[in-house]
Amino acid sequence: MNGVELFLLGRTLMKIGEQAMPEPKSGPRGSVRSVLVTLGDIVTHPGTTVGEITARTGLPQSQVSTAVARLEETGSITTAPDPTDRRRRLIHPAARPSPRVAEVRATTIDAALATALTTPDGTPPPPETLTEITTALEALARHLTPETATRAREL
Structure with missing residues (x-):
């Protein structure tokens, strides 16, 4: 795999992830x-x-x-005035997960992954393929964390 292939794979995974996300009910x-x-x-x-x-x-x-407005409305983050410059607002993750965060975390990728892997003629992927890919994605998630991406940008 080269950098272009990895980049394109990342975009594909992002699109599948977006499809797996439940729509917010309001806001x-x-x-x-x-x-x-x-x-x-x-x-x-x-x-x-x-x-x-x-x-x-x-x-x-x-x-x-x-x-930021959307995340604040859903309770995923909090904002407060910057004590050194009252014109700015400091943004923090919420101390406790909001109902929206809980909803998103509880939603699996299964349906979105199955849809993405369905062939053009409508044949769904075999269950073992879904299991294999999900297991591979879980392994990648354990090793390639947001902190990994931060370190990669610093190179």
């Missing part, structure tokens, strides 16, 4: 991808600001601001 919609990227950055850098997230992720400030 601002926003891009699932920008919300997840923003949340991942907040978890890795608690006490951050919208500007800092924008700089680290490369997302436009408007997308980060929308994602």
